[in-house]
Amino acid sequence: MAKATPKRPTRDEFELEELGNQLVEAKDDGDERSLIVWGMPEKVRGRITVLDSRTRLVHVDDNGVTRKIPFLDIMKVNFE
Template sequence: MASKGPKRPTRDEFQMEELGERLVEAQREETELLFTVWNWTEQPRGIIVRMDSRTKLVHVEYEGETTRIPFMDIMQVENPY
């Protein structure tokens, strides 16, 4: 069986729920965040403009550009300042 490269680290339900709550709060307060995303070389940053529960994508806008980040790949969020 061939390996598909590094596996995404697993997090428990509590960690995922905590992350979800932080994202909802940041969206509501229009707080800019810096995201650490699994397997991404750059760290996207910006304000959450939409969270799509159907596609499980978090839409982040920064300087007019929108980045779609898969919720399951978000490892960490922090304030960029």
């Protein structure tokens, strides 16, 4: 039998809107943030440079290395 993979936690519209607002604020401030991302064992740290509404990816730059993270995989934004 195939092993069941854990599913991403579901969040309501209010939680997603609040997360979106935090990401927009982080992008506008240009400050470094840490993101808790579903399925990743460690936090992702860096500056949010692009919020791509078409692909639903958040571009995070950490010392010149850009990671593209799906919006729905981001669980929390921390101000560190």
